[in-house]
Amino acid sequence: MRKEVLIGCSSFNNRYWKGIFYPENLPSSKWFEFYSQHFETYEFNGSFYKFPTVRILENWYNKAPENFIFSIKVPKEITHIRKFNDCKNLIQDFYDICKTGLKEKLGCVLFQFPPGYHFTLENLQKIVANLDPEFKNVIEFRHESWWIPEVWNIFSENNITFCSVSHPQLPKTIFADFPLIFIRLHGTPKMFYSSYSNEELIFIKDKIMNKTAFVYFNNTASEAGILNALEFQNEYKKQWQS
Template sequence: MLTNWYNKAPENFLFSVKAPKEITHIKQFLDCENLISDFYNVCEMGLKEKLACVLFQFPPSYYFTAERLQHIISNLNLEFKNVVEFRHKSWWIPEVWDAFRQNQITFCSVSHPQLPQTIFTDFPLVYIRLHGVPKMFYSSYPLQELLHIRDETHLESGFIYFNNTASEAGILNALELQRIVV
């Protein structure tokens, strides 16, 4: 499947790939070193130079502990552009940010009804996922908010993904952002 995507995508197209829930939600990085390694290998073999980032999104129940932080860092292959998205606000602390920066891991900026609306620009990449606020997956982002995102990020080296796609909002927001950036 990834090889097919690679062959069909334009030459300069880049993919970000989200890790399977088995790794992040079910096993939560416990006893899945082989799964993680196999996942990286499949992504690299299938997408080659078109692989941009690997996203690891954890569930809302996955709260911060120092042990979990170290476990995440020790299980990531730091040769890849790793992005970690948390859904529990306990991860929004300098200890996490400092550890990620030291290991060249990107802390995902996320627009989510229950999370801080921080746009992080001091990690290896700007990586933003817009899920819809106030209604997850449905709410559209007004032009003023898209202009704010554009101005905060300067979109020099990064990715913005719209996940408010349960309606047409994500498509319309993506087109609007493209219009105001180009």
């Protein structure tokens, strides 16, 4: 994968964006088409709630333009319910469905663990043992016990990305030393709602310049997500072209 920063959102079907991003007269059935004309990637979260089928992902593949990239979240059955216990086959099934359905448009595979999933050496080893290194695996933790060099080093050795997360209760580290950077901006101090300042966006941009990164805005419960995504994209392109 060439060095580039792909910027997008974790949702697109958003009525708050009508008149701000989507034209007033554009039907919602055309919103993804419009979104994909302005951004090169999308973080697919529907798979977290329901295990996807090849047919569903093929439909998304066909909707998206050439060179568009999807990152996709692993079902909560794996991360939240089973917590990686006896999940090897289930995870492989998910990989296979994503690879078959999204083909070359598959970007990262995101494993988001719940706040109650704390660091233990056993949990760390379980994660590494269950992942297929052929895929761009990203791990997002919601408990700060994972923010330790032991985890970062083992992830780096196994080509796993530690997700950089902007979250009200978590460290704001931008993990720029991984070969692949993955940033999720959930909104802070009010999760899913708060907007990021221009200064905050420039700080992130400077950290990942000339790197390979995915940046997703998940502060999409209001208009903040799309406005921040557009602003960040403009800031990045401005410096890239200068």
